Amino acid sequence: EDKVVQSPLSLVVHEGDTVTLNCSYEVTNFRSLLWYKQEKKAPTFLFMLTSSGIEKKSGRLSSILDKKELFSILNITATQTGDSAVYLCALDSNYQLIWGAGTKLIIKP
């Protein structure tokens, strides 16, 4: 059965800290892995990863995929209060997204 597991479920850090969010998966037909950020409304797209070892970067956020060990990480450096959100990992398998439960990240000032 395809599944996506995110850890931790919840994380509280102080502004300026660096955080690493994890996403492990099992899937029969891997097309891509996507990261989304969800604040109060619908998810906004962050990254799409298809190949192992290639880091995607956008400002203070970066992500990398390991297709051998079946996981991805999302890094946020120099966190700010605006980074507080639920971060969702999703696997594209057969053109449908399989969602993880999300990591709730809280950044304290």
Next chain:
Amino acid sequence: GAVVSQHPSWVICKSGTSVKIECRSLDFQATTMFWYRQFPKQSLMLMATSNEGSKATYEQGVEKDKFLINHASLTLSTLTVTSAHPEDSSFYICSARTGGGNIQYFGAGTRLSVL
């Protein structure tokens, strides 16, 4: 680019009435649109997948006669919650994807409250 507009953002209705939610891709053609439901503090739950011009594919446990989906054009899909009841109160989110694309772009969501 890749903007998805969802309307309305919040609706309150009486039990027994029907509610229509619209999802539009504003700057791209969406061959496939998805409808999700999200309960508080939970992840997204896929309700149905709709391809333009064909019938929607519903996930197990989702009543197709209750949640009517129409995807009549490449830029518009609608979800109608028929005879809504309080247990249908939830956050409904649509997403859209271009043909062959991997990325789903989401609308802002619709919060439905049924009294």
